[in-house]
Amino acid sequence: MSVAVLKPGWLTTVQDRGRHGYANLGVGSAGPMDEVALRLANLLVGNDEGAGALEFTAQGPRLRFAQAARIAVTGAAFEVRHDDTLLPLWQSHVLPAGTTLDLGTATQGLRGYLAVAGGFALAPVLGSVATDLNSALGPFEGRALRAGDSLDLNALPGAELGSAPKLRWSLDPRPWFDPDPAHPIHLIAGTHTDALDPASRAALHQAEFRLARDSNRVGLRLDGPRLALSAPLELASEATAFGTVQLPPGGQPIVLMAEHPTTGGYPRIGQVAAIDLPRLAQRRPGDRLRFLTIDQDEAQTRYLARERELATLAAAIAQRLQT
Amino acid sequence: MSASAEPGFTIEPLGETTLLLRFGTQVDAAVNARVHAAAALLRKVEMPGLLDLIPAGASLALHYDAPFWAGSSGEPPWQHLAGTLRAVFATPPTASADSGRVVEVPVCYGGEFGCDLDAVASHAGIDAACAIARHCAGEYRVAMLGFAPGFPYLLGLDPTLHMPRRAQPRLRVPPGSVAIGGAQTGIYPRELPGGWHLIGRTPVSLFDVEARPPSLLAPGDRVRFRAIDAEEFEAIAEANAR
The missing domain is CATH 2.40.100.10 (Cyclophilin-like)
Structure with a gap:
């Protein structure tokens, strides 16, 4: 029950909301570059917003899912394909067992986030699964993913993903993703x-x-x-x-x-x-x-207004996922 | 800049979720002691809504939960927290700056263990044995940890051993290297780039994610160095590997 890395992409790491509480010992937080995109990817699959997800950069990884999984991709405008079908971002999808997911390249923006329902089964290092490349802390000894790596998934209690209904709604990325370099x-x-x-x-x-x-x-x-x-x-x-x-x-x-x-x-x-x-x-x-x-x-x-807006959105997403 | 004068420190926001308390502009033992005393007091009173305390040489940073400190008055969270801190520190902290711990660090000096020992000694106008003796004679204080996980900045270096950093940092400094940079001495917990002068190496581990706490040293600890020979270095390193 795992996700196999067939191609790692340009720079793909596991990130959660960061490693906190050890800064007095010189341990940085690491965590996602685009924190909002990571939180929303998690929310779209019903995870805690701070769960571990994959951050990928410019060129995404190619992954094989051994079992069915609910996923969401947010962040930059990547051309995501499952087998030969183009998969819309900012939306929850159920992938059947055996799917190859190609995260493709970013046509706008730089960093994408892939969350999987239930989350990755990784041992936290100092309370976090964030990858700190320079300090070599986190899953996979703090390095970027390589071809041949495999990530186990947490089991979802009572989940029958094979028969899950297709969700016909998606988030509007516009308030959360703005690649226009003209904006100050x-x-x-x-x-x-x-x-x-x-x-x-x-x-x-x-x-x-x-x-x-x-x-x-x-x-x-x-x-x-x-x-x-x-x-x-x-x-x-x-x-x-x-x-x-x-x-x-x-x-x-x-x-x-x-x-x-x-x-x-x-x-x-x-x-x-x-x-x-x-x-x-x-x-x-x-x-x-x-x-x-x-x-x-x-x-x-x-900042406080944004946090309130995200909390409202989180509640709305949770409600939709239940119905 | 909206910084306010305080008895003993200034308070300045660093973005939306961090406050910096500055106790001085230069790092010395007295200023640094006040940093640790303030950190100890905040831990003692268990102030809510704080996520992380980061002591440095002359300042203390507070990572805080901004929504928690958003009061009903419409006052910005950083001002609300700053006001609360002023009240907490209205009476000077009685908490001790001393963590109460003294950690002895064994060091094999010179030769292949510390390739800059002779340069440090000659800069000081003394011989290598005398430089080792002076480095070991000191009692040091962990002013802060930073640069890398578990890297201690130690105050208390004998002034004759002060030496400006190398103009060209080395790309790789061996793990455990004990080094001098300016008025401070420090220890590289793992292989890192670095511009300090390498005078020796310790076989003990400075940082281990499996250990609790993960860092051998904590801010406010006292440190003493003990000179060991290559044989003892290997014996300790071997015992640690087991």
Whole structure:
């Protein structure tokens, strides 16, 4: 009773909502780049929203399901095929036993999420099945999936998937998936934004940046104008967060992402608003990026509103899955 | 920036779910002790709605549950939590900064175990044996863990042993390497890239996901180093492997 990895895709990892409670020991949270897409994929198959799911990147994996399974795929616009049928995203599907699922390539956006009803039967590492590639923590010794790997599925109590009715509804991805690089990313001022020299401060808010090729799950490097401080700063290392924009001495800003280290000592020139992190996670290397200032209080208000909206949606999905 | 002055620390939001309490701009033993005392107090009062405490050299970060701290008044959660913290710290914390633990770390110094020992000694203007003696004489405090799981930043290094980091970091530092970076000493828990000067290696494991707790050291612990020879290194390493 398992899912076999026939082809791993470009970068496919198991992620849940992250490894929390060990940051004081230097253990980062890891977790999904696009947290909302992972939560919705889980909700669509009736899982806890934080259950382990697969995150795949640009080129998805090819998987064989030994048994019937209910699945959902969210995130970037991947061309998902089961055998030769195109499978719509943001929707729950029942796959018969023996199905080969090809997650294909992303035509828009970068990262997709596959959740399976019941979840993967994986032993948590420090309370989480999130894959931390740099610290080699998580399932499969913290590495990306390879061809030949096999993931067991948790048994679903009393599930008769073979006769499950076909669900005729799907989620509207639009509020949750926005691949348009023309849309600005909201940025809260950081501790050292005011320490930038005037030209750099103007550039941060007006210039167009591009995501560098060497961006990854740890951070997105931004090509564009080099930024500089008015005067050098000697800083003590302190905690960083998902979305913290650091400025290393070379002047190329880095946005810290899901697998960021727990602490960092570079100047912090901004903090990406949490509501825009999923959008940022879907930008591809080479994509344009522009920042738009947002106030801390406004960012937090919008974050709470998003969480309320997701809670309402979760309740609505749960109700539909029962009928 | 909406940072507010506090007796002893400033409070600043870092995004929607983290608050940073800063106790100073430079890391020293006194500032770091206040960081650990504050963390100990927050654990003692079991403040609700906190997900993670991350002590650093001069600051303490609080990961919090923003919906939990969204009060009915319409006040932003970070301000609500900041106000609550001010009340908690209105009387200075009486909790001790000392975790109460002293951990002895055996180290085989120099040679193939610490290829930069001679460079550190010559930078200090002393011989290698004297550098080892001074490194072992100190009692260190775990200021913070960071960079990698289980990597301790230790305060208390003899000033003669301070040495700026390497201009070119090494791509691979062997696991267990004991190293000097600036005014601090630290231990690489696993093979990692690193720019600190390698003076020795410990055979003990710094981080093991199967162990409880997974990290040998915790913030606030005291650490002493004990010099061992290659034979004892192998014996301890072998015993650990069993």
